[in-house]
Amino acid sequence: MFDEKLTAHMAELSKLSFTPEELTAMTKDMTDIIALMDTVCDFSPEIKPYALDAVDYEELRKDEYQDSYSTEKILENTENVKNNSFVVPKVV
């Protein structure tokens, strides 16, 4: 059962914030969604969980240096640039 406390905890883990009204609405939606997801709990056969088998690990490209994009090009999509670097908020 999803309650507002659990929604707030999941929001914290998800790096999302909600207003009190949004939190209430999200709790209702998540309760309905989880009720649908509970269907999988009825599945009982003991078979191996699927793991992606599409990668041939013998055929990976060589781990070697390649030219990449210039710093200027990479920084084109941010407005917060200083000294050829991303500007980030103060962390400590």
Added chain:
Amino acid sequence: MTLTELRKKLDSHEIGAVELAQDYLKKIKERDAVINSYITVCEEEAIEMAKKAQGVIDRGEAKPLTGIPVSVKDNICTDGIRTTCASRMLEDFVPVYDATAVAKLKAENYVMLGKTNMDEFAMGGSSQTSYFGGPTNPYNTDCVTGGSSGGAAASVAAGLCAAALGSDTGGSVRQPSAFCGVTGLKPTYGTVSRWGLIAFASSLDQIGVVANSAEDTAYVLNTIYGYDENDATTSQKSMGDYTSMVGEDISKLKIGVPKEFFEGTDDEVREAVLKAADYYKHLGCEIVECSLPSLKYAVAAYYLISSAEAASNLSRFDGIKYGYRSNVGEDYNELIKNTRREGFGNEVKHRIMLGNYALCSGYYDAYYNNARRIRTQIRNEYSAIFEKCDVILTPTAPTTAYKIGEQENDPVKMYTADICTVTVNIAGLPAISTTCGYDKNGMPIGMSLTGKAFDEKTIVAVCDKFEKDFDRKECAL
């Protein structure tokens, strides 16, 4: 007009590449104010590309897609052209590189008309979660296009491009193709590189094609498929020509009809798809009743797996390196949370919350691991069916296109509507959707043909045969 016919007209100089591009751009101007299938129209770039293509044609060096006007879904990166994922988060994002699929089209001098509308981050089945407003269905503009590649399907149906690139994680190429009365091909996982496709659920995502016919989808697939060293999941198989079986005798094929897919579908949908089964029976095909018992778990398993992967993939959108950044936030954590609160729409938040919930230590085994077990089971059940059948026939969706706003605030109703398409992604198989009838309101009904892994050629041929004998109605635009 098919792509092959367009190719002939371009090569014989009956039409010019610039004239063709201008013709499509004119139609976009006339019709897309209502259809809203494009987020970005690339008028200048398209004319430039068409001029280059004409030069290639004039030199007699044309390749299959030289000068062909195509639209590209807005979650596929295009160098120098903004790629929004229909999200405020990427509203002004301009990629610095082309997706491999786009690079392959460019290598043939295609003409890109623009970037098409979609559900935000491809999460949805109506395209109404787009930050830019949803597209409308060319058959009835009060109705949804389906999704998430709704703009791609609508652009083809409304004659606003000759073909379109879309992406399919749980039915996002096939379902909108069904709703908009066109053909949509989702290739086998690993056929087309995902390099440059903005990731939603990496073990399920696959770039696909929307076009006016099965043969046209295969014609485009011929160009975009293949191994890519930037995507370790791409197959190294050389497939040859995907249209090579078109026109061949299909009367000896066995077509499986799994009963579970017809439970809970609208009567008109069920009748139209079963009528298609009768058509194949009259051709001489053997219709085999079969079963996929785990279908009842499929929607939940799909949403748990795709949301878990999405929660991880979308953690990169923090407003620091690129994309939208909130103006509000005293510290690092607050800034990130506000950026994501303001940058993502409601449905994307549902998926991130669900994905993180499924991956939490207390719930991991009951939800995520069980979903992965179901994935194994569904793959096994498909393998069992393919021991007896060559292709599988099902409805593409339980209903036809519904009215805009009808399911907007009911995520559970939206999720359960994916029942007919998600198992194909879960099993990594190829499938194609085409129109097999119309409901009492004239809206298209879609049927899907699913094939064995890497056997796109057979489903294209089986679909093509039906299309050539079926009277497809153009939309009224």
